[in-house]
Amino acid sequence: MENGKGKDKEITLSDEGNITMDWIYGVKPGTLLLGKKGLILGIANERSIAYGCAKVFHLIGAELAVTYRNEKAEGHVRPLAEELNCPIIMPCDVAVPGSLEAVFDKISEVWGGIDFILHSIASAPKEDLHGRVTDCSKEGFLTAMGDSCYSLIRTAHLAEPLMKNGGSILTVTYYGSQKVVTNYNVMGPVKAALESTVRYLAAELGIKKIRVNSISPGPILTRAASGIEHFDELMERVVTVAPEHKLVTIEDVGAFAAFLASDASRGITGGLHYIDGGYHIVG
Numbered sequence: 001m002e003n004g005k006g007k008d009k010e011i012t013l014s015d016e017g018n019i020t021m022d023w024i025y026g027v028k029p030g031t032l033l034l035g036k037k038g039l040i041l042g043i044a045n046e047r048s049i050a051y052g053c054a055k056v057f058h059l060i061g062a063e064l065a066v067t068y069r070n071e072k073a074e075g076h077v078r079p080l081a082e083e084l085n086c087p088i089i090m091p092c093d094v095a096v097p098g099s100l101e102a103v104f105d106k107i108s109e110v111w112g113g114i115d116f117i118l119h120s121i122a123s124a125p126k127e128d129l130h131g132r133v134t135d136c137s138k139e140g141f142l143t144a145m146g147d148s149c150y151s152l153i154r155t156a157h158l159a160e161p162l163m164k165n166g167g168s169i170l171t172v173t174y175y176g177s178q179k180v181v182t183n184y185n186v187m188g189p190v191k192a193a194l195e196s197t198v199r200y201l202a203a204e205l206g207i208k209k210i211r212v213n214s215i216s217p218g219p220i221l222t223r224a225a226s227g228i229e230h231f232d233e234l235m236e237r238v239v240t241v242a243p244e245h246k247l248v249t250i251e252d253v254g255a256f257a258a259f260l261a262s263d264a265s266r267g268i269t270g271g272l273h274y275i276d277g278g279y280h281i282v283g
């Protein structure tokens with residue numbers, strides 16, 4: 001690969017088939033994030049948005065630390081992380097005190113600093129997720145907020161001293177924060193809080209050259225998405241009404257996340273960035 005034109009090498013990034021290097025904005029592999037070190041929180045399996053991002057980050061030069069939620073997840077995540085030559089692969093359950101702290105201790109020990117973080121974590125108890133917001137239990141609400149929103153605050157707190165030369169922190173949100181999306185239920189208010197958190201973190205950390213942004217993808221069939229009732233209808237609606245009339249892939253999200261993680265996006269912070277085929281302008 002001489003110039004990123006993509007004619008001499010094809011890589012398989014998704015089960016949709018081979019995608020040439022041109023697809024990543026014509027960026028030469030190994031350049032945009034070359035020498036950058038990043039933490040990926042939220043890979044569950046090969047369908048995870050975080051995995052789509054990790055693949056692209058790795059392809060364009062980043063060195064990655066990857067976490068898995070628990071022992072059960074390790075079997076799925078470790079082989080994926082090993083394929084990406086990650087020097088740090090360790091457990092992290094943000095609901096367990098000390099777990100996130102242990103990850104940052106390890107990063108400090110191995111790397112001494114970090115350049116970017118992808119926070120791609122969300123959860124809510126099934127009974128609350130499947131019910132009306134009106135009926136949500138306090139425990140369910142606090143669990144969803146803690147795992148899906150407070151975890152970003154704690155991540156930023158732990159990252160700050162390690163981002164000595166500045167950095168980029170990304171999280172993943174959804175349109176159900178802005179508009180009422182049927183069946184998104186309690187995750188709507190939780191994602192609204194997450195998006196507001198991004199703005200406050202960006203305002204506070206900008207002086208340290210730490211940028212904070214949220215990415216809002218359209219529906220993608222992942223494990224977390226399968227917990228949302230009638231998710232197939234959400235996908236069908238996007239294909240019907242979104243300007244591009246198609247779903248985005250985890251690699252589409254990865255390409256955009258790579259731009260936001262890199263220095264190419266300097267000056268961009270506190271934002272909510274849709275990658276949804278344009279659905280948010282019509283949905």
Ligand SMILES: NC(=O)c1ccc[n+]([C@@H]2O[C@H](COP(=O)([O-])OP(=O)(O)OC[C@H]3O[C@@H](n4cnc5c(N)ncnc54)[C@H](O)[C@@H]3O)[C@@H](O)[C@H]2O)c1
Binds near residue numbers: 047121216218
């Ligand atoms: N799939 C979609 O359509 C879609 C659209 C917009 C936004 N999102 C968001 O993208 C993010 C990633 O979800 P995904 O769709 O890739 O699904 P996924 O199931 O692959 O990823 C969710 C991740 O959250 C992790 N997680 C949940 N609770 C955790 C905890 N306590 N500690 C550590 N990790 C925990 C899970 O282990 C999993 O890795 C979520 O924030 C989700 O809300 C998804």
